[in-house]
Amino acid sequence: MPAHQLAPDISNDPAGVLAAEQAHLAQSRTALQAMREHAQSLSADAAGDWVSRQVLQSLLDKRVAALADHPDTPLFFGRLDRASRDDLPGVIYVGRRHVHDGGSRPLVIDWRAPVSRPFYQASPADPMGVVRRRRFGYHGGALTAYEDEPLDQGGEIGPSKILTEEIERPRTGPMRDIVATIQPDQDAIVRAELTQTVCVQGAPGTGKTAVGLHRAAYLLFTHRERLARSGVMIVGPNRAFLSYISSVLPALGEVKVDQTTVADLLGASDAPEDPAVAALKGDARIAAVLERALWLHISKPEEGLVYTRGVHRFRVADYEVREIVASLRGTTRYAPGRAALAQRLAHQVLVRMEQRGDSPDDRVQDAVARSKPVKQLVDAVWPKVTPAQVLFRLLSDADFLTRACHKSEISPDEQEMLLWRKPYRGWKSAKWSAADAALLDELADLIERTPSLGHLVVDEAQDLSEMQLRALGRRCRNGSATVLGDLAQGTTPWSTTSWNAVLRHLGQDEGEVTELTLGFRVPREVLDYAARLLPAVAPGLAPPQSLRPGLGSLSVRPGAAVTDAVHEVLAREGSIGLIVPDALTAEVSAALTGIPHTVLDPDSTEEEHRLLIVPATLAKGLEYDHVIVVEPAAIVAAEPRGLARLYVVLTRAVTSLTILHNQPLPTALT
Numbered sequence: 001m002p003a004h005q006l007a008p009d010i011s012n013d014p015a016g017v018l019a020a021e022q023a024h025l026a027q028s029r030t031a032l033q034a035m036r037e038h039a040q041s042l043s044a045d046a047a048g049d050w051v052s053r054q055v056l057q058s059l060l061d062k063r064v065a066a067l068a069d070h071p072d073t074p075l076f077f078g079r080l081d082r083a084s085r086d087d088l089p090g091v092i093y094v095g096r097r098h099v100h101d102g103g104s105r106p107l108v109i110d111w112r113a114p115v116s117r118p119f120y121q122a123s124p125a126d127p128m129g130v131v132r133r134r135r136f137g138y139h140g141g142a143l144t145a146y147e148d149e150p151l152d153q154g155g156e157i158g159p160s161k162i163l164t165e166e167i168e169r170p171r172t173g174p175m176r177d178i179v180a181t182i183q184p185d186q187d188a189i190v191r192a193e194l195t196q197t198v199c200v201q202g203a204p205g206t207g208k209t210a211v212g213l214h215r216a217a218y219l220l221f222t223h224r225e226r227l228a229r230s231g232v233m234i235v236g237p238n239r240a241f242l243s244y245i246s247s248v249l250p251a252l253g254e255v256k257v258d259q260t261t262v263a264d265l266l267g268a269s270d271a272p273e274d275p276a277v278a279a280l281k282g283d284a285r286i287a288a289v290l291e292r293a294l295w296l297h298i299s300k301p302e303e304g305l306v307y308t309r310g311v312h313r314f315r316v317a318d319y320e321v322r323e324i325v326a327s328l329r330g331t332t333r334y335a336p337g338r339a340a341l342a343q344r345l346a347h348q349v350l351v352r353m354e355q356r357g358d359s360p361d362d363r364v365q366d367a368v369a370r371s372k373p374v375k376q377l378v379d380a381v382w383p384k385v386t387p388a389q390v391l392f393r394l395l396s397d398a399d400f401l402t403r404a405c406h407k408s409e410i411s412p413d414e415q416e417m418l419l420w421r422k423p424y425r426g427w428k429s430a431k432w433s434a435a436d437a438a439l440l441d442e443l444a445d446l447i448e449r450t451p452s453l454g455h456l457v458v459d460e461a462q463d464l465s466e467m468q469l470r471a472l473g474r475r476c477r478n479g480s481a482t483v484l485g486d487l488a489q490g491t492t493p494w495s496t497t498s499w500n501a502v503l504r505h506l507g508q509d510e511g512e513v514t515e516l517t518l519g520f521r522v523p524r525e526v527l528d529y530a531a532r533l534l535p536a537v538a539p540g541l542a543p544p545q546s547l548r549p550g551l552g553s554l555s556v557r558p559g560a561a562v563t564d565a566v567h568e569v570l571a572r573e574g575s576i577g578l579i580v581p582d583a584l585t586a587e588v589s590a591a592l593t594g595i596p597h598t599v600l601d602p603d604s605t606e607e608e609h610r611l612l613i614v615p616a617t618l619a620k621g622l623e624y625d626h627v628i629v630v631e632p633a634a635i636v637a638a639e640p641r642g643l644a645r646l647y648v649v650l651t652r653a654v655t656s657l658t659i660l661h662n663q664p665l666p667t668a669l670t
Contacts, residue, residue: 014146021079021136022143024093028075028107032099036067066097066253071141073251075099076108077180078119079134083127083152094119096179097253110253111179112221120187127151135180137162164548167520174247175623178210181520189482189514190215194223194455197476197511199483199499203544204527204651205519209621212457212484213245217252219455230454230479234259235472237460240604241621262468265475266437273433275640277417279493281435282465284505285409290442293394293404294334294385301325301381307349307373314352316345324348325381334447338382342369345377387443391436392427395420438467445474452478460620461485465494466505473506481508488538489620491645497540517542521623523550526657530650533668537644556659562591565628565658566611570595572656574625575610579649581634582615588630589613620648627653633663643668 044057076095099108118128137145202208305316346368424430456476462485503511524546531543597611636642
């Protein structure tokens with residue numbers, strides 16, 4: 001039987017088969033609308049109290065939102081004809097969410113359900129109980145084609161035309177889901193256990209970002225109750241990137257997942273800073289300095305405690321106070337230790353009351369702990385501090401910094417680098433840098449424990465400093481993570497060269513590192529051209545491979561005008577990214593006067609036009625059907641890891657890449 005023969009048991013007429021499938025789609029859409037109307041009819045008034053009503057109403061609202069239909073996308077994209085006759089239907093339609101009719105008969109099965117796994121994993125060598133897999137092509141919300149793959153007859157199945165067309169389909173706007181095109185190696189990552197941290201080294205076009213998002217959706221489906229309590233968070237490099245991926249999870253029915261950047265998570269801080277200083281602050285060696293700096297605020301008790309109650313005075317000797325402080329110091333976080341000190345002192349007072357014949361209870365102990373003598377002693381010995389106070393003192397007081405660096409690996413020259421040249425007047429007026437934000441977060445965790453999420457997805461992780469990784473690791477210390485990135489795309493001065501080191505700083509040493517090297521999005525001709533840079537930016541990585549030859553997809557044009565290249569690609573279907581050196585953004589935008597376009601900035605939340613001018617530093621993680629790159633040499637010269645930045649820029653194209661240059665191209669490309 002040919003690889004994509006029509007289904008003989010339904011009809012020998014392709015049009016008739018497609019009409020029958022369209023009818024099932026229409027029935028499914030009607031059923032989904034009924035499910036949504038039923039959810040809308042439910043009331044939270046039955047809940048007993050106001051708080052319960054608000055919680056229930058919130059759950060109902062999420063349910064209604066999750067049942068929203070997307071008219072431009074079919075409810076299902078595949079079908080499985082099963083050989084076994086068990087409790088499951090013989091025919092299963094695989095889609096983005098579960099749909100059932102009024103009698104609870106499943107019309108569409110969620111792609112994340114275990115029974116849907118053969119759609120992604122079954123093969124003639126291991127059919128997994130499936131006789132035939134059917135893929136559907138579609139345009140808008142209508143089915144336009146189908147393709148059958150027999151799985152019970154051995155042999156091999158050739159490449160799927162529908163699968164290839166879906167991968168290559170031009171698109172505008174945000175990133176879309178890939179549920180119809182997930183490959184077996186991607187599916188294995190998506191369905192990894194919740195307890196397993198997975199680190200994905202993904203070459204350009206391998207779909208690592210989409211895999212991470214789909215894993216979040218899969219885990220939310222499989223462990224809904226657990227993750228509803230502990231939470232899932234997506235962390236991206238900037239807000240423009242988050243805007244680009246924002247539609248994926250809602251399209252999969254997951255409407256309540258926090259998405260943020262490292263800067264927003266740690267507290268936006270944008271004071272300028274020397275990259276060398278920022279790199280030093282991002283070094284994990286600083287963690288020990290911060291811990292010592294915090295505990296240096298505790299002083300040795302020189303006096304005891306005297307507590308007066310009525311005509312009686314109760315004393316706790318100075319040596320006893322020192323013993324209590326010593327027993328608490330370093331065995332707890334700073335704030336709980338301070339609270340425990342007050343309670344321990346109060347307990348000693350209660351012991352003396354009992355020795356006098358009194359019978360004090362817990363309320364008396366709490367009153368003693370809050371009393372003025374105890375509070376004064378605690379403030380003197382174990383003062384209340386904020387992260388900003390500690391870091392301000394560390395960066396402005398050379399003697400204190402030297403004490404905090406005692407027995408650390410921070411050299412005197414590095415200590416000199418850390419000190420502010422012109423200290424601020426006080427900690428409240430200090431302006432913090434992005435690197436400082438991670439240090440403040442570290443101190444905050446030393447003072448009070450940071451709550452942990454159930455699962456964290458971190459994209460472009462290769463660009464995070466060790467201290468930023470520690471900050472993210474605190475957010476999943478009791479959970480797991482999906483770590484995504486590409487060592488070849490590291491563009492910060494502190495970019496990592498080892499995923500094992502990333503996992504160590506995240507506190508996820510048992511994480512599994514896996515690699516995606518087969519690209520589906522970037523044409524081979526483009527990817528091979530960009531890979532010429534790999535020996536310079538990531539010599540340890542094997543060149544990525546692409547399934548798509550993309551002959552004619554690459555054009556290098558010395559001396560060509562930007563406007564001419566733009567007019568040429570505007571005549572073609574799909575999105576356009578005009579990637580330029582940051583310093584030329586305004587100049588290129590002015591040259592396009594009269595041509596509708598939008599200039600991307602770090603906080604962009606939407607694209608108003610097909611044509612988007614993208615500063616090179618914002619291109620990471622984005623992709624466009626057609627990419628025009630202006631002056632590669634200027635992109636390289638703009639930053640220390642400019643060749644890595646250029647590698648990122650050259651791998652954003654899905655259909656075509658045009659390179660315009662007046663300056664000589666970097667040697668590696670010629």
